[in-house]
Amino acid sequence: MKTQRSANVVSGCFLAVLGVLVLIASSQIRGGMEERLPPRTLPYAVGATILVGGLMLAIKSLRPVKEEVALKWPDRNAIVRIAILLMMLAVYLLLVTPIGFATASALYVAFSIWFLKRSAIWTAIIIGVVTGVLSHFVFYELLGLSLPMGTIFFD
Amino acid sequence: MEFSWDYLMQGFAVALTWQNLFWALFGSLIGTLVGVLPGIGPSSGIAILLPLTTFLPPTSAIIMMAAIYYGAMYGGSTTAIVVNIPGEASSVPTAMDGYEMAKQGNAGPALAIAAISSFVAGTLSLVGLTVFAPLCANFALAFGPPEYFALMLMGLSLVISLSGRALLKGLISMALGLLAALIGQNPLTGAARLTFGSVDLMAGVNFISVIVGVFAISEVMLNIEAEASAISLAGIKNLMPSWADMKACIGAMLRSTGVGFFLGLLPGCAPSVTTFVAYDLEKRVAKDPSRFGKGAIEGVAAPEGANNATSTAGFVPLFSFGLPTAPSMAVLLGGLMMYGLQPGPMLFKSNPQFVWAVIASMYIGNVMLLVLNLPLVGIWARIAIIPFPILGPIIVFCSVLGTYSIRFIMFDVWVMLVFGLVGYFMRKLGFPIAPLVLASVLAQMLETSLQQSLLISQGSPLIFFTRPIALAFMVLSAISIVWGIWAQAKRKDGVIVEETDE
Amino acid sequence: MGKSVKLLLATVVLSMFFLQGLACAQEKPFPTRQVNYVVCFDPGGQSDRGARIYQPHLEKVLGQKVIVDYKVGGGGALGWRELARSKPDGYTFAGFNIPHIILQPLQQEVGYKTEQIVPVMIFQRTPLGLAVLNTSPIKTLQDFIEFAKKNPGSVTVGGSGSFSGYHMATLRLEKLIGAKLTYVPFTGSAPQMTSFLGGHVTAVFGASDDLTIHRDKLRVIGFAMDERFPGFPDAPTLKEQGIDMAEAVDRGVAVPPGTPEPVIRKLESALIQVAKMPEIQAEMTRQGFIPMAMGHDECKAYVQKMTAIYKDLAAGIKK
Structure with a gap:
């Protein structure tokens, strides 16, 4: 996966597998009511395109080229950073329903700003609270809109 | 709907009252804001503000909502140009050349030309709406399923x-x-496809989630990876486009309006x-198509003109049918x-003052937006320095917030997260993203038609x-x-074309 | 936990608690706090408009804030699945549609069963009518039947969605007149009516509100109702022309299974009180609907009756 060429081979193979999976999944779609265009047709075509495209990409890239193009992948630290940020996002989404949109957003914004820049803890708190308070006022108080209120507050 | 100066003047008289001016301005501001904020689009913006209808008089409310819609078309280009995250689905092509321009220090001219092109196209289309609405309305009716299919096929060939x-x-x-678009219920029959028995997946993949994921979330991931202190470090060279830029864009503005x-x-x-x-058309008529994708200013003018023209034209079938x-x-x-x-x-017969007031307010709103956006160019361009x-x-x-408030289900937000990952890997591996976005937008109509x-x-x-129209497409x-x-085959001169081009 | 984490958590959570945590439930008869009216279709759609016409009046009658909440997806199925799983305390109720809640579970696994949608009341009926363009050579139902018999399969009837009321209506009509029709589904009533006005389908089964909007462009050759539709007094029903069928979309309000009887009765009486208001009735009529005020028990029986009818039809098309 270091060079564009090897990455193409790997992603081509991955796509081919995906294509096969799509074809299998498409074969299980139940046909309905004597349709002119059966519901399976387009999924089959898409699966086949992904399979053939992936194979072509992999095979084409097997041949060596004169100049290998190097791909830039994140180093270990960067992978950890991205992973933590994605985890925080996932936790945020999981918290929206139980603790409410406004509170979850406030927490997420505060924590991720703090995570990205440790020295800015007060900035993080202020922006986080402002985000939460603004969403609370604009969406619940002003517009009476239906973002999750948080079940733990109301049961 | 018959055009008459009397009606239009009466419309202006209503639109120019302080109250309606205020709501047009308010709508333009909110529109610009939802346009600028990535993820939040005009449909969620209008849906969120729908409760205001309970206390606003109808003319003011519709003037405001219309202004949100076309205002978002102005604002959508901002983040596309400055930080490579389209503010709206309609600004995806803008990012292709706009962000390149910003990287070269020309964020200012790109933003300015986007605003000018939006204004020109918006105003010309308004004239079209005002004068030719009856003719135009019938044009929409000439399109049946076969015409739509041929049109969608043409759209897909842009890939x-x-x-x-x-x-x-x-x-x-x-x-x-x-x-991605096939997952969920078949739009016509309602039968579940590729859902693996999961009722959650039956809701399907909303293309807004796809767009926000592959652009906004993956861009954020890339910046985290690079430990970026700001998204773009390029300086701001100049703010306003040169005369040469303007001249180069006139053709693009007119074509994209059409x-x-x-x-x-x-x-x-x-x-x-x-x-x-519109973007593709500019590329086709350009003397040197290879400039596109590398910071061609017409590549910004064309999509920004087209989205305003489209948003205005949409009022023809809305009002007449x-x-x-x-x-x-x-x-x-x-x-x-x-x-x-x-x-x-019946609307034109029973409520002419209402319809014409809304149309008149759109002329005013476009001027407001131009006045709002041009001086703000300097401020917007500095977003990248936050x-x-x-x-x-x-x-x-x-x-x-934006993906959730389309259908109000958390599933859409998770889909956005997944497509953030997909977008990240596609960018790393050198897959172009625009075809994915275009296909997810077109798929449903392609199949149903x-x-x-x-x-x-x-x-x-x-x-x-x-059928003639279908045949033409x-x-x-x-x-x-x-x-x-x-063109692709011609380039292969013995060596394998290295697919690194984005 | 580090000091900074605690600091962040404490300040943010405390300030948000201050905002949100003030509301607490007390022991009083239902309803003691705001209620949520879930709309299972897009904001601005027919179901949403129905809900919003009711909202301010319902707030007055119930004495509590009514929040319109959206859960959109799967042609309504997503919202109804949520409803079936919601806490049965009456604070969450949803708009429901017949035949959707009957046909969807018949078609496939959608995460809810028809019995789990407990109807409280039905407030409007949208009958379907068979219509052609007013420029069409087909003048009457008789013309239509003759034309269909001469050109089997090439007569196209547009509707909204498959396995929907529109689809069922076409199938029933096909059976009753004994000629082959081609049903063309569209993804909603807007594309359905555009295609129809452009002359791309021979006829449509249109919802009465859509037919009302475009009334000067079309001719209704038969309403699928037992009596004539008040908005089109000159248009005959299918029944009076010997085709005995009625087909409509009914909209109402439903609660989750297991909701206590007193709560259902309270909601029912509040909704019926609103439904009987003259301005509500006038507004519904003007938009092309038939205002109704069908109560809890009547609704339950009606759903059962319709389920039996659709079961037979669905078995016919689901091979």
Whole structure:
């Protein structure tokens, strides 16, 4: 996966597998009511395109080229950073329903700003609270809109 | 709907009252804001503000909602240009050249030309709306399922030119976009497909989630990886475009107005589709197409003109038949009906002062937006200098809010997260993203119109070649495909073309 | 936990608690706090408009804030699945549609069963009518039948969605007149009516509100109702022309299964009180609907009756 060429081979193979999976999944779609265009047709075509495209990409890239193009992948630290940020996002989404949109957003914004820049803890708190308070006022108080209120507050 | 100066002047008289001016300005500001904020689009913006209809008089409310819609078309270009995250689905092509310009220090001229092009196209389309609405309305009716299918096919053939040199990867990207759109219920029969028995997946993949994911979330990931302190470090060289830039763009503005306006009359041709068509057209007519994707200023003017022309044209079928052409229009229609205003031929007879006031307010709103946006160019261009540790989390928050408030289900937000990962890997591996976005937008209509056409023709594909409009689009897409493949083949001079081009 | 984490958590959570945590439930008869009216279709759609016409009046009658909440997806199925799983305390109720809640579970697994949608009341009926363009050579139902018999399969009837009321209506009509028709589904009533006005389908089964909007462009050759539709007094029903069928979309309000009887009765009486208001009735009529005020028990029986009818029809098309 270091060079564009090897990455193409790997992603081509991955796509081919995906294509096969799509074809299998498409074969299980139940046909309905004597349709002119059966519901399976387009999924089959898409699966086949992904399979053939992936194979072509992999095979084409097997041949060596004169100049290998190097791909830039994140180093270990960067992978950890991205992973933590994605985890925080996932936790945020999981918290929206139980603790409410406004509170979850406030927490997420505060924590991720703090995570990205440790020295800015007060900035993080202020922006986080402002985000939460603004969403609370604009969406619940002003517009009476239906973002999750948080079940733990109301049961 | 007959055009008359009297009605238009009466419309201006209503639109120029302090109250209506205020709501037009308010709508323009909110529109610019939802346009600028990535993830939050005009349809969620209007839907969120729908409760205001309970206390506003109808004319003011609709003036405000319309202003949100076309205002978002102005604002959408901002983040596309400055930080490579399209503010709206309709600004995806803008990012292709706009961000390149910003990297070269020309964010200012790009933003300014986007505003000017939006204004020119918006105003010209308004003239079209004012004077030719009756003729235009019938144009929309000439399109039945076969015409739509041919049009969608032509849209899909743009993938070739959007892929640049990486044609194979572009095709794969397109297939992935179609795949995403196929998950869920078949739009016509309601039967579940590729859901693996999961009822959650039956809701399907909303294309807004796809767009926000592959652009906003993956851009944030890339910046976290690079430990960026700000998204763009390029300085700001100048703020206003030069005369040469302006001259280069006049053609693009006029062409994109034409394309955006006529396609915009058709239900289903939302700005997210017509901008691609306009961008592609500019690339085709350019003397040196290779400049595109590397910071061509016409590449910014064309999509920004087209999305404004389309948003204005959408009011023709809305007012004359009550037919919404885009999701935002559907919400606006709902707003009209909440007041008991029934759009359709009767609206012009029963409430002419209302219709003409809204149309007049759109002229005023466009001027307001130009005045708002041009001096703000300097401020918008500085978004890129906001420290990333602050900007990144706010972008994510807006993306979550925006994807959630389309259908109000958390599933859409998770889909956005997944497509953030997909977008990240596609960018790393050199797959073009635009074909994925285009395919996910077109897929549903492509399939439904094909199925409807075959039902009407009792299974004969000849229906696409015996109707003149359909035939014309079929020929256009055939030319487009053959030309693209030929151009691709020509480049292969013995060596394998390295597919690194984005 | 580090000091900074605690600091962040404490300040943010405390300030948000201050905002949100003030509301607490007390022991009083239902309803003691705001209620949520879930709309299972897009904001601005027919169901949403119905809900919003009711909202302010319902707030007055119930004495509590009514929040319109959206859960959109799967042609309504997503919202109804949520409803079936919601806490049965009456604070969450949803708009429901017949035949959707009957046909969807018949078609496939959608995460809810018809019995789990407990109807409280039905407030409007939208009958379907068979219509052609007013420029069409087909003048009457008789013309239509003759034309269909001469050109089997090439007569196209547009509707909204498959396995929907529109689809069922076409199938029933096909059976009753004994000629082959081609049903062309569209993704909603807006594309359905556009295609129809453009002359791309021979006829449509249109919802009465859509027919009302476009009334000067079309001719209704038969309403699928037992009596004539008040908005089109000159248009005959299918029944009076010997085709005995009625087909409509009914909209109402439903609660989750297991909701206590007193709560259902309270909601029912509040909704019926609103439904009987003259301005509500006038507004519904003007938009092309038939206002109704069908109570809880009547609704339950009606759903059962319709389920039996659709079961037979669905078995016919689901091979």
